[in-house]
Amino acid sequence: CIASRSREWAHHGAPIFADLTVHEMKAVRAYLHGIPEMGLTNARSRALNKNSILLMELHLPKKHEALRALDRGHAKPPRQARVIIQFGNQAEPNITEYIVSPLPSPTSHQVKTFKGAKPVTFESRPITVVEYDHINDILNKITTKAHKLLFETTGGFSYTNCSNRCLTFSDIAPRGLDPGERRTWIMLQKFVEGYFIHPIGFEVLINHQDLDPEKWTVEKVWYNSVYFDSVEELVEKYESGEVEKLKLPDHSDDDFYSTYIPRGQINTPTDIHGPKLVEPQGHRYHIDRNFVEYAGWSFAYRVRSSAGLQVFDLRFNGERIAYEISLQEAIAFYAGDTPAAMQTKYIDAGWAMGTSTFELAPGIDCPEIATFIDLYHYFDTDKPVHHKNALCIFEMTMAMPLRRHFNSDFQGGYNFFGGLENTVLVLRTTSTVYNYDYIWDFLFYPNGVVEVKVSATGYIHATFFTPNGLHYGSKVYNYVLGNLHTHLIHYKVDLDIDGRENSFETLDLKFVNFTNPWSPKHFIVQSKLHRTEHRTERSAAFRFGKKFPRYVHFYNPNKKNKWGHQKGYRIQFNSHAHSVLPRGWREEIGISWSRYPLAVTRHKDSEATSSSIYTQNDPWEPAVSFEDYIRNNEDIVNQDLVAWVTVGFLHVPHSEDIPNTATPGNAVGFFLRPFNFFNEDPSVASKSTVIVRPDQDGKPKIQRWTPEVIGHCVTDKPFFYNGTYAGV
């Protein structure tokens, strides 16, 4: 039958999307290191002027090649790796990307370029552990010069020669003001648990562009709201009394401010465990490597080191809904009063957002019953890095019905009660991007709905408090300002509504006014559906600040459901996003995707991503520019369409962000909802439905398709329902 063949082909094709194995990574490394002209050396060796591998990950085949396997059961295309090499050991240092193939035994490599063959400047590369080592060295020199100032300011903390009163630092990006620069504002913090929210009021601008760290320089210093051209100038003026001395309140190790250590009282304290999820009769989902099935759903997943979680070949009952849904970028643009605060425009793919998939704690990050899966990344390393329990998959109850109805007879009885509990499969990873922790979720509901969601937690990015800072946030500690910022997240949603050829329309309401047909002296005003077909990319690029349509609807103009409607899905936003900078203003050029809550483009293999790991360190002339994808304003009628979705929220930190931003209320995302895709709600196939009807004697008769008793851990009593509501 068609459904089972479809399932077989989906299963057959899923490995196309599987991340590189350790074996493949090692083979690729060996292959490239074996090419003498490359002159590759270890990534972790101390030099900066060397050639080395920065990142490797799976390179996806062209979509039409993958579809031959997924739709027709053909052989899978050969596996390939994308490898980023930093060529620092040559006259004109550059970054070059290669496609290495075939895996697991590579024999060839070819240069991979971005759309428009834009070169990747060497200065736009992400920062590495080795470069941080050298930054540490220069900070040693700086802080040694300013030792007395730092010691007196902090009441005993120092950067070097410290035991339990140490300083550490956070570095800000972008690293400069123009393309080709690599100079970074760094702020010092007390190195205590939760150091992110312990700025001490000392910020320094270091130029680390030269590949010889001995040539690095200090360009500016900021202390107690004053700028200095050098550490020496600051120290001199500090000693001579020309600069006001800052003195932080005494440091107390009993002040748990930035820690997780429980303190304070709540009125209903308890030291027992809260409610937990159990699966009394086992899993209801199947996982075979990166292929997952649940209810009607099947999909393949992947966590790319360059940007994170992706879902491919999403089908319901064998019908494709999306070819790809994937995280592209996450940014947080800040405002503030210190140079570090003003400069902070974090573009997290450049901070290895995709590889920062640290271990998930059972019972905290995912329920105890979750299936935990390891990931491997190859970034800034000389061997693949094993991330244990970095991804989890679990089913949960939403503790609410998916549907329910009590059909009253309005006489104290009922015709029937029916209900189906709402459960959902969750696919989750996290990214800890320095201070912040993002939780990335895909939720698959049994009724054909997908929810894509990001929750924010972790430490806020905070700077030293100045009175002027109150225009940019809240004071959250004696000398700390929580700086306002906007989080924006970008997703690629390559919907393929039952095939590649799709169209896009928006639905709005317009009031109509006409004579009441049954009372001609009256008028009727009511809402009428107003459909707008968007025929070009420009007309389907919606700007922030402009009115957004009520419904955005993707449909297959060639396929109809049983009732004659074109099969479709709509995207429903759950977001409070807005734009972060005026259009075209400097760094905004690097995040042109952020102009649009929704933009729809024609699919191109060459337009695989909307951002890159290079944007952070050169947002002014970005290697990947989303705006280029819509500039040619292609026809989007009956085409392979891709929806690009921006969600986010304004975050004005407040005292309750201490110690961490909490997830409640800090989640945004979108739903993919069927809109006349099926003939009826496909969750009617669920066997978990319960129906109760009164029998001839009025006694409730229960009709169900699952075991009567769930199990002793939940309840050993069978389901019971009374139904009547009677006078007393």
Add this chain to the structure above:
Amino acid sequence: CIASRSREWAHHGAPIFADLTVHEMKAVRAYLHGIPEMGLTNARSRALNKNSILLMELHLPKKHEALRALDRGHAKPPRQARVIIQFGNQAEPNITEYIVSPLPSPTSHQVKTFKGAKPVTFESRPITVVEYDHINDILNKITTKAHKLLFETTGGFSYTNCSNRCLTFSDIAPRGLDPGERRTWIMLQKFVEGYFIHPIGFEVLINHQDLDPEKWTVEKVWYNSVYFDSVEELVEKYESGEVEKLKLPDHSDDDFYSTYIPRGQINTPTDIHGPKLVEPQGHRYHIDRNFVEYAGWSFAYRVRSSAGLQVFDLRFNGERIAYEISLQEAIAFYAGDTPAAMQTKYIDAGWAMGTSTFELAPGIDCPEIATFIDLYHYFDTDKPVHHKNALCIFEMTMAMPLRRHFNSDFQGGYNFFGGLENTVLVLRTTSTVYNYDYIWDFLFYPNGVVEVKVSATGYIHATFFTPNGLHYGSKVYNYVLGNLHTHLIHYKVDLDIDGRENSFETLDLKFVNFTNPWSPKHFIVQSKLHRTEHRTERSAAFRFGKKFPRYVHFYNPNKKNKWGHQKGYRIQFNSHAHSVLPRGWREEIGISWSRYPLAVTRHKDSEATSSSIYTQNDPWEPAVSFEDYIRNNEDIVNQDLVAWVTVGFLHVPHSEDIPNTATPGNAVGFFLRPFNFFNEDPSVASKSTVIVRPDQDGKPKIQRWTPEVIGHCVTDKPFFYNGTYAGV
């Protein structure tokens, strides 16, 4: 200590808000029936021209009286009942409301009026079981005349003398076009499971204003898209062939379309139970009658028969956050092509939304571990009606951290991992308003956040399909149109941020542009907080369609947190609402609250609700008009403020609304979020936090404050965390 005294007074005062007991209801009834001048008779007796009790419920004391008990431990004010009496047995029938007191042994009653002493017209009363009996009688006459037509149209269904091929009906509101009218469009449906989505294409307008049902008349009939002035006219033209005969497809009892009966296939079928919630070590919340405590929270609840769920005296660690949060109204305004569809403007408080709290099924409507609580209502009855398991309270895990952070050392190890699972206490009731089921939730998070949420399920309101109907919805069955409509829900949020005197401001961002202080040839553009204090009610009434501020912030100008910020809360919307009719257009006058996603007024005991049970049947001259509350445009600085919140969504039905609208994606609401209310996140007091740090040997050392092992139903293994991510 202050906290424990506050807790004691909250507990002491909670019974002020407890719904009437059965004993109190019976005493009130006996008292009123004992007053000869009232001439009260049974509500369920057949006559319409009688005097009888329609509804009784608790009448709240004035706020300042309640606060004497809640804030100072004084004696509670006497309990009172609000009683609605319909005086049909007199020359000028009217509706009068009384306050009866004191309970439980009443000795007095006095007339209660609405603001402006607007009289309640008799025609605006809700419909009763007795009136439906008479409607059934006239439908018997009508359908007997049209028996052949109905039988032929439906292939064997009839309204009378039927066994398994019966017809039933749905009635539409409002009941007319002008104040004082009581004439209702009624549509016939097949009386099968899920009859709401079985319209047969026959609609009739019945005038039932007269209190003598013998004088009721048929004013219009609609059949197959044609209007007739009488049943006789239709039947005559049907017989003579002047009207096209409609013939529905053969009815099949095997067509499960409108039922819950499982059918169809899913690719991963299963007949085992899904994941369930357990409490391995018991509840972590306390309930004492209507007083609930959880984490730092305490509140009293109530389910008023006139409009539903309410929460009172909401405190966190003894500090009041809100005096009242309560559901006011739920509406669904439709559009369509048949007279019933065009007329449908459901205003659900008029449909006994508050009393339609039918039994909750364990494991479907609430988890098996929930505490289920009975409710009693007195509406359209002669004795109190017992609703078993009508409210539930439970704690659940959100299967996600409240906060978590992995503090990498960027060398394959970590400084610490910390996490706290996110749990929430849920307070839930439902309202089944005829076809639709609303799920009303209050969620209390341990970090001082409250979420108020409504989820929609149950059957859509559907009408007979006509080609022109496609402008107003989707075809969801051979001959059925799912009509577009907008759901709007109104809440009263009487925030009292640590006291009654509060102020209100909005926060927006404005770009500022200035010379870069460390690079004078460059400019910096960044966002700056722009605060607007709203000093009057008009300036704090935000219109749909206008720009809504980024943050709406309620604060106590007299109280500061530790860091000098005024203690505040903000409301964060999760809603897709919009206005349903042009301002001032006919029925819109009855729902003037729906003009505003948010309006802020000065608290008045006389402005207790924004709607009433009378609005449905007279929206043109409503007894309660929200617009009146802001018309005097009072000063709202440092006053007792009330926020009025409208949430909702556009619902264009689609095939997946069959058999029922499903909850995923169909929930809207709002968050109350602390904004510098506390000194830090109060959930730091939770003992469920887990911290992991590497010991000297790099082995993970777990610090926790709850038992190491949860219990065998969840897992008998202690929590374990590895933390490192190493090369392989």
